[in-house]
Amino acid sequence: MKVEDGSTLSRTDCRAKGGAPGFKVAIVGAAGRIGQPLAMLMKMNPLVSVLHLYDVVNAPGVTLTLVTWTPVAVVCGFLGQPQLESALTGIDLVIIPTVVPRKPGMTRDDLFNINAGIAVVNLIGNPVNSTVPIAAEVFKKAGTYDPKRLLGVTMLDVVRANTFVVSTSRTSLFDVPVVGGHAGVTILPLLSQVKPPCSFTKEETEYLTNRIQNGGTEVVEAKAGAGSATLSMAYAAVKFADACLRGLRGDAGVVECAFVASEVTELPFFATKVRLGRGGAEEIYQLGPLNEYERVGLEKAKTELAASIQKGVSFIKK
Numbered sequence: 001m002k003v004e005d006g007s008t009l010s011r012t013d014c015r016a017k018g019g020a021p022g023f024k025v026a027i028v029g030a031a032g033r034i035g036q037p038l039a040m041l042m043k044m045n046p047l048v049s050v051l052h053l054y055d056v057v058n059a060p061g062v063t064l065t066l067v068t069w070t071p072v073a074v075v076c077g078f079l080g081q082p083q084l085e086s087a088l089t090g091i092d093l094v095i096i097p098t099v100v101p102r103k104p105g106m107t108r109d110d111l112f113n114i115n116a117g118i119a120v121v122n123l124i125g126n127p128v129n130s131t132v133p134i135a136a137e138v139f140k141k142a143g144t145y146d147p148k149r150l151l152g153v154t155m156l157d158v159v160r161a162n163t164f165v166v167s168t169s170r171t172s173l174f175d176v177p178v179v180g181g182h183a184g185v186t187i188l189p190l191l192s193q194v195k196p197p198c199s200f201t202k203e204e205t206e207y208l209t210n211r212i213q214n215g216g217t218e219v220v221e222a223k224a225g226a227g228s229a230t231l232s233m234a235y236a237a238v239k240f241a242d243a244c245l246r247g248l249r250g251d252a253g254v255v256e257c258a259f260v261a262s263e264v265t266e267l268p269f270f271a272t273k274v275r276l277g278r279g280g281a282e283e284i285y286q287l288g289p290l291n292e293y294e295r296v297g298l299e300k301a302k303t304e305l306a307a308s309i310q311k312g313v314s315f316i317k318k
């Protein structure tokens with residue numbers, strides 16, 4: 001089944017009615033707890049003209065809830081693996097808020113093996129430290145791997161870091177780089193590099209680092225088994241997707257943190273600030289000067305990250 005404002009769209013004619021040029025975005029896992037609010041927010045993004053919602057369940061229903069109001073993108077729903085290719089054909093940006101599939105009859109490759117060489121991929125599904133290496137191996141196998149176009153989404157850590165830093169200081173807006181990975185000690189906020197510059201006591205640094213590293217666990221425990229930080233993740237995913245689209249449009253100076261193939265450390269993947277452009281993560285920034293607390297944190301992060309990356313690679317090579 002396919003739903004597009006109540007009718008059927010042909011694969012080759014998927015641009016928004018009215019001809020406003022915009023990007024085509026697909027959400028894989030669109031019926032999920034993150035997928036649904038993410039779909040709503042992406043529909044409202046003025047850079048998006050066509051939004052494809054794919055899931056193995058309930059994609060038509062979710063699509064119908066989004067086609068009954070106008071702004072901005074045309075929304076099409078796609079259900080189940082036979083429609084995956086149509087869902088991803090001609091897409092500029094694919095956002096994946098789901099886990100590596102383990103449904104009967106599906107292979108791990110399903111999420112990644114179509115159109116991979118063309119679209120920029122924003123991977124949200126956890127564990128990001130392992131799913132990005134898994135996706136890279138799948139793309140390599142398919143001969144479509146472009147390391148610049150595969151981005152693990154760590155934006156929620158940055159959003160949390162900015163919020164928590166604001167709560168301990170008098171300024172209302174901060175830019176806090178968060179590097180490493182996206183789990184526990186691999187999440188390394190660089191408080192010494194906060195902009196505008198701000199100094200923290202040892203206690204504040206420890207409190208903030210700990211709170212940022214455990215922000216996800218805090219929500220999971222508060223929800224007591226009913227999911228993770230779904231709404232804040234949807235917000236962070238849209239913020240990151242919007243940055244990717246501005247980069248694809250050719251805007252200058254679009255810089256965000258992401259978990260990408262990297263040579264910044266000895267590890268094959270690492271999160272740092274990256275410059276987003278027409279080709280995806282076009283420039284990967286170095287870590288910059290770290291203080292002693294951050295240097296110790298970096299070593300811990302690298303040890304855990306190395307194991308998670310290896311786990312991902314072994315998982316897919318099994």
Ligand SMILES: NC(=O)c1ccc[n+]([C@@H]2O[C@H](COP(=O)([O-])OP(=O)(O)OC[C@H]3O[C@@H](n4cnc5c(N)ncnc54)[C@H](O)[C@@H]3O)[C@@H](O)[C@H]2O)c1
Nearest residue numbers: 029031032033034055056097098101124125126156228233
């Ligand atoms: N990167 C981050 O900061 C961050 C933050 C929070 C959650 N997450 C992760 O995001 C993922 C999604 O979380 P959620 O709460 O929305 O989960 P969810 O279970 O509510 O939704 C997942 C959706 O994916 C769909 N799905 C499963 N297999 C699929 C397949 N093969 N193809 C297409 N769709 C498929 C499911 O039907 C479901 O609708 C989880 O892995 C979660 O841990 C990441």
